[in-house]
Amino acid sequence: MGYRNLRSCLDDLEKHGQLKRISTEVDPYLEVGLIQRLVYRNGGPALLFTNVKGTKFPMAGNIFGTMERTRFIFRDALPVIETLVKAKLNPKELLKKPSSLFRLPKGAYNLLPKTVSTGAVTENTCALSDLPQFLSWSMDGGGFITLPLVYTESLEGGYKNSNLGMYRVQISGNDYLPDECGLHYQIHRGIGIHHTQAEQSGEKLRVNVFIGGAPSLTLAAVMPLPEGMPEVSFAGVLGGHRIPFVKHSNMLPMPAESDFVISGTIDPKAVKPEGPFGDHVGYYSLQHDFPVMKVDKVWHRNDAVFPFTSVGRPPQEDTSFGEFIHELTxxxxxxxxxxxxxxxxxxxxxxxxxxxxxxxxxxxxxxxxxxxxxxxxxxxxxxxxxxxxxxxxxxxxxxxxxxxxxxxxxxxxxxxxxxxxxxxxxxxxxxxxxxxxxxxxxxxxxxxxxxxxxxAGDKVRKLHCDVPENVILPTGFSKPAAVMDGVLVIEGPKCYSERGKADKVIQNFCESIELDRPINEFPLIVIVDDGEFASASIDNFLWVTFTRSNPATDIYGIGSYVDCKHFGCEGALVIDARMKPFHAPALELDAAVERKVMDMAAKGGPLEGLF
The missing domain is CATH 3.40.1670.10 (UbiD C-terminal domain-like)
Structure with a gap:
């Protein structure tokens, strides 16, 4: 029940017509990532690149590229998880179908990982430089692992005190030495607690980075589990079997069926510049100091496959994770x-x-x-x-x-x-x-x-969708367009405001419009750089508005006031969603790489029919 490793999952997907092998040489620098994103956009199959430039290891992507395929991968576990969720919600429901109770002991049994003396992952070792140097976007700071499963334990040790999270890992570029990699973890992540403990005790934090292995580990690493529920335990439920771990002396455990494991330590005070990296919000995360991991050893199995995903402006493959997690929880x-x-x-x-x-x-x-x-x-x-x-x-x-x-x-x-x-x-x-x-x-x-x-309550207004003919805008503002009922986007001048400061141009815009002007028939006005783009679709509008504004500095209002520290406005609410000088740049395709990939997709090419 469930896949024990990545190779068995890929073989089964191929057997069911859900995987495409690509034997033509492809470059992990920009090409592989673009191909995966295009195939994802087309609702296409999982991809296995067997001839990757600069490495002996094949790469697999778009594994979770559709909801149907994600459900297929975890099909055996869904009844057990459904039963557990119902038990949490309403135990009386289980009594209506007593037979479902028999699933519970098995699911609970699989929560406990098991220790084994040896495993496929310990068959070989290699250097970080032997791994595929995967870059999705041209400004990326070096090669990245984009589906890493970062495992740590608290000072108390043991699986029950462990954390498994998906925090990107930079394995080349910047100032990293050949045996170093950057570990980018964000706030509100469990590893931070373990890192803090190590720092307070003056000890190095031991870290293992798993790559590949049972697909259940990958999904468990991104699950919003309740505190006290180890991700490796939930992976057992998802995978339908106890996850086997190999443990060498003085080292953290490693999943026996992983494709790769990078073992090392973090000096609590050691940081180096990590990034930039083209991220899932559609912009680059810029270069900042993050923990640096000193690598002791890179393990890999004989038939190792390097799994990856390429992120960017949503939707991307990681969208399937979010949707599937919502289905489960x-x-x-x-x-x-x-x-x-x-x-x-x-x-x-x-x-x-x-x-x-x-x-x-x-x-x-x-x-x-x-x-x-x-x-x-x-x-x-x-x-x-x-x-x-x-x-x-x-x-x-x-x-x-x-x-x-x-x-x-x-x-x-x-x-x-x-x-x-x-x-x-x-x-x-x-x-x-x-x-x-x-x-x-x-x-x-x-x-x-x-x-x-x-x-809350009854409707207080009727929303309009037609831009009034007599709208008069201040100098520098133009092209008013209705995105949807009640929402108007207006193209504004280029923004020069400082970080953390209100913009006088937008303040003047609001102050110059009287409350009786027809523009206030739209309760929400959004100022943008490119009105045509922002109004072309609801997705464009959502992306521009909410990724390019900070509420405290970018929300204004016509007829606004502050009363007892409460901000309000009599007329339309105005959001400044222009790009600011301090914003990270948006992701853009490399034109030459795009032409090459599109040529590969032409009739008779190795990517024909994929997008």
Whole structure:
């Protein structure tokens, strides 16, 4: 039951027509990543590149490129996980089908990893430079492992005190020595606790980086598991078998069936510049000091395959992870966050920047609901929950206002909000907090702001979709266009504002428009660099608006005021979503590489029919 290693998974995908072998030589510098992204966009198969320039190891990508394939890979485990989730939610449900109880002991048994004396991963060793030097984007700082499973243990040691996370690993470039690699982990990650313990004790932190192996380990590493549930245990449930680990003296355990394991240590004080790296929000994460790992040994099995993914502006392959995780755990949301019906990190907006949530107003059912009450409390709970705390914008609605509301339909959700929101009352800021490490809109690395926008009660306005003919804009602003009902994008002049400072140009824009002007018929106005691009689709609008703005510095309003430290506005809310001088650059394709790859996809070429 379940795949024991990556090779058996790839063989099974190929047997079922879900994998394509590519024997033509391909370059891990830009070519492989672009091919994978194009195949993903076309809903294509998993890819096995058997002739990779500069390395003897084949590379496998797009393994989780469709939801159907992801479900197929974990098909054996789904009934057990469903049973466990139901047991958590409502044990009475299990009594309706007593036969499902028999699945529980087996699932629980597989939670415990097992120790073995030897394994395939210990068959060979190599140098970091022997691994594929994979670069997705032209400004990447060196070769990266993009599906690394980084394993650490607390000072107490043992599986129950372990953390397995997917933190990117840079294996070449910058100032790294041949036996060093950079370990980029972001805030709110479990490894940080272990690193802190090591630093406080003055000891080196031992680290193992697993590559490949059982697919269940890969998914477990990105699961938002409750504290105290080791990822290696959940991998056993996902894989349908106890995960075997090899342990040598004075070393951390290694999955016996991994394709590669990089073993080493981190000196708690040792850092080196890591990056840049073209990241999943659609921009580069820039070069910053991150922990550097001193490599003792790189292990690999005889038939090792190097798995990878290429990220960029969503959707990409990692979108499947998010969707699949939601399928597995979505029903647990009300148990973890009482009153919350659903939460969705919007993929098109870069995931972390924008959360949509549905709460429930239950405080005073004997009164007519005229404003948000309980959902404000629930919003604070959402922003205090794990990686949800990294969000910048949280839109929260009341379930009882429209029980058909769907968090996975952002346009309809935002329309519902804009019909009800009162900008004088319903904006709630946190002006100096942590945000996602990959977000450069704030006032420093990991530093920024948040806003909760809550709406509850009856509709207070009718939304318009036609731009009034008599709209007069201040000098430098042009091309007003309706993206959707109630939302207007306007092209603005180039931004020159300083980090952490309000922009006088946008302030003047708001101050120059009277409240009785027709433009205020649109409750939300977004200032952008390229109006045609931002208004071309709802996905473009979401990406531009929420990846290029920081609530505290980039939210303005027509007829705005501050009363008792509460910001509100009488007219339209204005978001400045222009690129700022301090923002990270957006990802762009290398034209020459794009032409070469497209030529390979022409009729008779090795990539014909893939995209």
């Amino acid at each position: 979505g029903d647990l949301i009300p148990a973890v966050l009482p009153g919350i019906k659903a939460v969705h990190a919007v993929d098109a907006a870069g995931v972390h920047p924008l959360l949509l949530a549905i709460g429930s107003e239950r405080y005073t059912p004997y009164e007519k609901l005229t404003e948000p009450k309980e959902i404000l409390t629930q919003a604070n709970a959402v922003l205090g929950q794990g990686q949800l705390s990294l969000a910048k914008y949280l839109f929260i609605a009341n379930h009882y206002d429209d029980q058909s509301l769907d968090i996975h339909r952002p346009e309809k959700f935002l329309r519902h909000m804009l019909e009800r929101v009162d900008w004088r009352r319903d904006l709630h800021f946190q002006t100096s907090v942590t945000i996602d490490t990959l977000d450069y809109t704030g006032h420093g690395l990991n530093k920024g702001s948040k806003v909760v926008i809550a709406a």
